[in-house]
Amino acid sequence: MSFEPKITLFSCHYASQQSCAEKGKELQQLGFPTTITLVRVPCTGKVQVTTLLQAFEDGADGVYVVGCPVESCHNVKGSVRAAKKVTAVKKALEELDVESGRIEMFHLPRGLHPEFVAAGVTMDKKIRTLGPSPFQS
Amino acid sequence: MIVAERKPMAEILEMVKDCSKVLVLACRGCVTVCSAGGEREAAALASLIRLGMKKQGKTIQVIEGSLVRQCDKEYIDAIDTWDGQYDAIVSTACGVGVNFIANLRKTTMVYPALNTTFFGGSAEQGIWTEQCAGCGNCVLHLTGGLCPVARCAKSLMNGPCGGSVGGRCEINKQTECIWQSIYDRLGSFGRGSQMETIAPIRDWSTAGHGGPRKTVRDDLTIS
Numbered sequence: 001m002s003f004e005p006k007i008t009l010f011s012c013h014y015a016s017q018q019s020c021a022e023k024g025k026e027l028q029q030l031g032f033p034t035t036i037t038l039v040r041v042p043c044t045g046k047v048q049v050t051t052l053l054q055a056f057e058d059g060a061d062g063v064y065v066v067g068c069p070v071e072s073c074h075n076v077k078g079s080v081r082a083a084k085k086v087t088a089v090k091k092a093l094e095e096l097d098v099e100s101g102r103i104e105m106f107h108l109p110r111g112l113h114p115e116f117v118a119a120g121v122t123m124d125k126k127i128r129t130l131g132p133s134p135f136q137s
Numbered sequence: 138m139i140v141a142e143r144k145p146m147a148e149i150l151e152m153v154k155d156c157s158k159v160l161v162l163a164c165r166g167c168v169t170v171c172s173a174g175g176e177r178e179a180a181a182l183a184s185l186i187r188l189g190m191k192k193q194g195k196t197i198q199v200i201e202g203s204l205v206r207q208c209d210k211e212y213i214d215a216i217d218t219w220d221g222q223y224d225a226i227v228s229t230a231c232g233v234g235v236n237f238i239a240n241l242r243k244t245t246m247v248y249p250a251l252n253t254t255f256f257g258g259s260a261e262q263g264i265w266t267e268q269c270a271g272c273g274n275c276v277l278h279l280t281g282g283l284c285p286v287a288r289c290a291k292s293l294m295n296g297p298c299g300g301s302v303g304g305r306c307e308i309n310k311q312t313e314c315i316w317q318s319i320y321d322r323l324g325s326f327g328r329g330s331q332m333e334t335i336a337p338i339r340d341w342s343t344a345g346h347g348g349p350r351k352t353v354r355d356d357l358t359i360s
Contacts, residue, residue: 049177049181050181057184092181096185135191
């Protein structure tokens with residue numbers, strides 16, 4: 001049976017602006033994977049380790065965070081903080097003997113751009129390769 | 138403050154492997170300040186225990202709670218709040234907290250989630266360094282306020298040892314030679330000659346070598 005991953009994306013308000021374009025249809029038209037559930041947050045700096053772990057508890061096979069470029073975060077250090085939280089979860093996954101690649105951080109510019117879709121495609125491909133989450137009972 | 142860090146998850150999961158429900162109990166004292174065992178860290182640990190057990194094909198109910206401190210009887214009594222809701226407590230307090238729960242809750246199994254490491258301070262955000270060894274016989278008045286017991290790799294009383302280079306410790310180049318710093322600091326106060334006074338052989342009995350230590354303040358006891 002083919003595996004359809006469940007991926008949770010936490011994206012900052014600025015980097016995910018395009019998700020609102022055309023009532024959200026533009027992303028689909030650009031090829032954004034339908035396996036991804038997008039959670040918009042005011043700033044990825046506010047995303048906690050527990051938020052990311054909860055996504056796995058809620059059944060995500062993969063999780064990723066999209067924040068502003070390191071040097072031009074709208075909230076100065078928000079996306080850097082988010083990257084550190086992602087690194088902390090990667091280490092925790094390794095402790096549980098789970099592939100750390102199930103969670104990733106991307107720093108992307110704001111507005112309509114192909115990289116946002118490309119990051120989604122990358123994650124979709126990677127999680128399909130890794131297979132279902134080992135946390136599924 | 139007492140500084141600690143979380144134990145490896147494999148160790149914690151081994152502790153709770155036979156439990157069906159656990160209480161992850163945070164401490165709002167020192168370990169909250171050093172971001173090792175406060176409510177936020179306890180929540181993350183609870184999640185990791187659930188995930189870790191799920192990966193092993195087991196289910197576990199994990200509830201979270203916190204106490205003001207786990208090193209005072211009156212706060213430990215508040216554990217009654219969760220009576221009947223757990224098989225064991227996983228404490229994110231320092232070793233003192235775990236001991237206090239074990240001392241006072243005769244029928245409660247308690248496990249340590251942290252490795253208690255040292256008495257220290259926050260050098261900068263996210264970084265803590267050891268400053269005091271709790272040796273019970275403070276010499277800071279002789280050493281410019283800098284502790285050779287905790288901060289010299291050899292705990293020398295008559296340093297420096299001669300192995301330091303450029304003010305860095307020969308044991309670990311990342312560590313300052315505290316005796317170099319003591320020399321510099323005493324010198325800045327015009328007290329460099331204090332370095333010439335030979336410290337006698339130290340009595341370590343106050344440092345726990347005479348067994349567990351105890352402090353009694355008769356003016357405060359009520360019995």
